[in-house]
Amino acid sequence: MPLQFWFEFASPYSYPAAMRIEAIAQVRHVDFEWNAFLLGPIFKAQGWNDSPFNIYPAKGRYMWRDLERICEALALPFQRPSLFPRNGTLAARIVTRFNRAAWMPRFVKAVYHANFVDDRDIGDAAVIADCLERVGIDCEPVISMATDVSSKTRFRAQIKRAVEQNIFGAPSFVSNGELFWGNDRLEQAVLWHAVHGEIC
Amino acid sequence: MPLQFWFEFASPYSYPAAMRIEAIAQVRHVDFEWNAFLLGPIFKAQGWNDSPFNIYPAKGRYMWRDLERICEALALPFQRPSLFPRNGTLAARIVTRFNRAAWMPRFVKAVYHANFVDDRDIGDAAVIADCLERVGIDCEPVISMATDVSSKTRFRAQIKRAVEQNIFGAPSFVSNGELFWGNDRLEQAVLWHAVHGEIC
Numbered sequence: 319m320p321l322q323f324w325f326e327f328a329s330p331y332s333y334p335a336a337m338r339i340e341a342i343a344q345v346r347h348v349d350f351e352w353n354a355f356l357l358g359p360i361f362k363a364q365g366w367n368d369s370p371f372n373i374y375p376a377k378g379r380y381m382w383r384d385l386e387r388i389c390e391a392l393a394l395p396f397q398r399p400s401l402f403p404r405n406g407t408l409a410a411r412i413v414t415r416f417n418r419a420a421w422m423p424r425f426v427k428a429v430y431h432a433n434f435v436d437d438r439d440i441g442d443a444a445v446i447a448d449c450l451e452r453v454g455i456d457c458e459p460v461i462s463m464a465t466d467v468s469s470k471t472r473f474r475a476q477i478k479r480a481v482e483q484n485i486f487g488a489p490s491f492v493s494n495g496e497l498f499w500g501n502d503r504l505e506q507a508v509l510w511h512a513v514h515g516e517i518c
Numbered sequence: 519m520p521l522q523f524w525f526e527f528a529s530p531y532s533y534p535a536a537m538r539i540e541a542i543a544q545v546r547h548v549d550f551e552w553n554a555f556l557l558g559p560i561f562k563a564q565g566w567n568d569s570p571f572n573i574y575p576a577k578g579r580y581m582w583r584d585l586e587r588i589c590e591a592l593a594l595p596f597q598r599p600s601l602f603p604r605n606g607t608l609a610a611r612i613v614t615r616f617n618r619a620a621w622m623p624r625f626v627k628a629v630y631h632a633n634f635v636d637d638r639d640i641g642d643a644a645v646i647a648d649c650l651e652r653v654g655i656d657c658e659p660v661i662s663m664a665t666d667v668s669s670k671t672r673f674r675a676q677i678k679r680a681v682e683q684n685i686f687g688a689p690s691f692v693s694n695g696e697l698f699w700g701n702d703r704l705e706q707a708v709l710w711h712a713v714h715g716e717i718c
Contacts, residue, residue, distance in 0.1 A: 364574055374564055376686040380697055387706075486576040497580055502702045506587075 320349040321511040322492040324485055326357045327406025330385050331501040333434045335489040336426055337394055342504060346512040352426060354410035355480045357488055369403045395435045404433055405441030414473045415464040424453040520549040521711040522692040524685055526557045527606025530585050531701040533634045535689040536626055537594055542704060546712040552626060554610035555680045557688055569603045595635045604633055605641030612664040614673045624653040
């Protein structure tokens with residue numbers, strides 16, 4: 319079973335994790351899967367109707383500064399989005415529907431770049447279409463397939479799977495039931511999977 | 519100005535930070551100050567009447583497992599307290615009142631050991647008295663001075679100082695207005711202070 323990488327397109331700390339995971343997994347020879355999901359339903363179940371970074375301003379101010387420092391240390395471009403959180407539903411449905419496509423990881427990174435570098439509204443289908451075109455994909459059939467009834471059902475099941483695995487934030491990593499939360503835990507999760515992941 | 523280390527005796531992630539900070543600061547030749555405070559009033563201002571680790575069970579379950587892994591990696595003894603969070607007020611008042619005493623850091627570590635290794639109730643004055651005795655201090659005058667009116671006033675000012683610096687969790691580190699949150703940020707905060715801390 320591969321290491322599960324769970325990310326949400328609106329999540330600030332998911333951005334550096336998504337940009338780094340391929341290189342870090344490769345060094346450890348660890349297989350991983352990209353799992354897009356939404357925090358909205360999970361937060362709602364906890365009584366939050368917005369991101370905790372908006373509900374708790376001191377925490378939010380800290381997060382933006384912390385992320386700025388993280389990106390600077392990694393030489394990752396970063397611009398604070400003028401709107402937060404943006405709606406990552408369409409992008410997440412595409413990732414879930416086309417999970418085995420070779421272009422999917424490039425699409426994921428294009429969407430993060432749109433949100434956290436170019437300050438574009440990833441909730442707008444035209445922006446997502448542009449992200450698809452940038453990775454060389456004809457956007458119309460992809461968007462149409464990702465928004466059909468069976469894709470929506472599949473995406474709901476994906477969010478349920480996150481909840482069942484006790485995921486409460488993003489990014490998260492799951493290795494044989496062992497949960498790791500946060501960009502800070504990426505290296506540890508990959509190493510854990512390299513050591514324990516093949517046992518089950 | 520020294521690096522400010524803010525910790526709360528009930529806070530699980532403050533435990534490894536308190537046990538590690540002296541060695542890490544010494545390597546970088548960084549001066550730091552021990553600042554005990556309480557999260558209760560800060561959480562209350564956010565509408566929480568309990569630790570978020572109790573209010574949000576998935577987060578709490580994760581935290582205990584994460585802390586177990588952290589302590590294992592550091593070879594730090596750890597036993598999950600049977601009561602959480604415990605009341606660290608008396609211990610924090612002692613630290614604030616006797617902040618320049620040579621025995622204070624040893625007392626801090628004795629209290630964390632009582633809470634997170636020996637599962638003793640640090641809200642009980644007899645346990646705190648025992649922690650003082652263990653570091654060779656006559657407990658009666660210390661407890662009496664730490665609970666007099668001027669000490670209580672000083673401790674309230676200490677909590678206000680935390681709030682004014684936008685501290686919202688523990689452990690936290692402040693270097694010339696630059697805030698770092700979490701045991702995960704200890705190394706970064708010390709390095710930041712070594713580079714930027716002498717400027718102001």
